[in-house]
Amino acid sequence: MKIVETNAAPNPRRVRIFLAEKGIEVPYEQFALNIENIRSDQFASLNPMRQVPILVLDDGECICETMAICRYFEELQPEPRLFGGTALEKARIEMWNRRAELGLFFAVAQAFRHLHPKMSEREVPQVADWGVANKSKAIERLGLLDQRLHETEFVAGDSYSVADITTLVAVDFMAAARIDRPEEFGGVVRWYEEVSTRPSAGA
C-alpha cells in the first residue's frame, strides 16, 4: 500500500501524525496540488472529490477521506487507541473530533480558501465575505476548545486522541489562513505546548 499526499497540506498531516502515534510506516507518494494536476483525469480516477490524502491498497482500491484512512489503521492496529475503547469513549472522542473538525478546522479552511490569493483557481468562486466570517467563527470555536482545555488535559478527556490531532493541525493551519491565535486562550496555550512537542507532531 501507499499514501498519495501533499506534504504541506493540512489533511495529509493529520494522517501522518496518526500513523506516527501508532508507529506505523507507510510509503508516501507526493502529489503536487497545482491546477493541472487537480483537474487531471488521473487524479479523479484516484479520488473523484479531487482531494488528498488517498490510501491506495495493494489491489488498487483507494480509500479517501482523512478520517476513513485513520479508522482503517485503527482497525488494523488498535493500539494505542486513538478513537477510544469503550462505547462511551468512542462517542466522546467522535464528538470532540467533530467539534474540532466541523467547528474549528473547517472555519480555518474556509477562511484560507476564500481569502488566500493562491486559492483563486481552486475555490471558484472565492467569496471574500464568507472568508472573513469564518475568521470570526474560527476564533469563537477555538474559544470553546479553550474552555474545554481548562477542564481536561486533552481535547476529548484524559487521553491523547484523534481529536487532539485534528485540533493541532487546525491551530497550525491558522497561520496560513492569517488568523491570529489569541494569547488569552490559556487552556489552548498549555495544551499546545504539550501536543506540539510530541515526536508525532513533526511527522
Add this chain to the structure above:
Amino acid sequence: MKIVETNAAPNPRRVRIFLAEKGIEVPYEQFALNIENIRSDQFASLNPMRQVPILVLDDGECICETMAICRYFEELQPEPRLFGGTALEKARIEMWNRRAELGLFFAVAQAFRHLHPKMSEREVPQVADWGVANKSKAIERLGLLDQRLHETEFVAGDSYSVADITTLVAVDFMAAARIDRPEEFGGVVRWYEEVSTRPSAGA
C-alpha cells in the same frame, strides 16, 4: 436516557432513521429552534455548539454530534451493522458517509442557511453569494453519488449503511434549500425509490 431534538431538522432525522434501522427506541424531547432558545444558557449547557440532536445519558452527560450519537448506539447494539464489520468495510462506509456529508449534505445546508429568509437570525452574516455557490456544489456532488449509484446498490456498496441515511436526508433537505433534483440522475432516482420506502425513512 433521552434525545433532545427538533423533529423538522435534518440532523435529528439522521439519528431517528439510524435507531429505527436498529429497532432501538429512545424517548425524544422536542426543542424549538427559535432564536431565544438557541441563545439560552440552558441550551449552551447541553451543547456549547448550540445544535441538536443531543443524547442525554442517565447521569446527565451529553453526547452531541449526530455521528457520535449513532456510533454510540452502534457500539451498544452492533447489529445490523450500519458502520460496517471488517476494517475495509468500515473504511469504505466512512469514506462514502463523509462524501455524502461533507460533500452533499453540507452544501445543501449552506445553501439553506445562507439563502433562506428564516435563517437570517441564526446564520449571521448570511452571505448570499456563498449560498448560491453551494447550490451548484450540491448538484455536482449529487452527480458523483449518481455515478456511484449506477455501480452499486447502496451508497457504500452492497449493504444499506449510515452513508445511505446521510444521503437520503441530504436529498430530502434539498427541497427546503430550493435546489431542484435533476431528473437525469437515474442512479439516484433508482436508489431513492429503494431507501425512501424503507419503514425507517418515516422515523
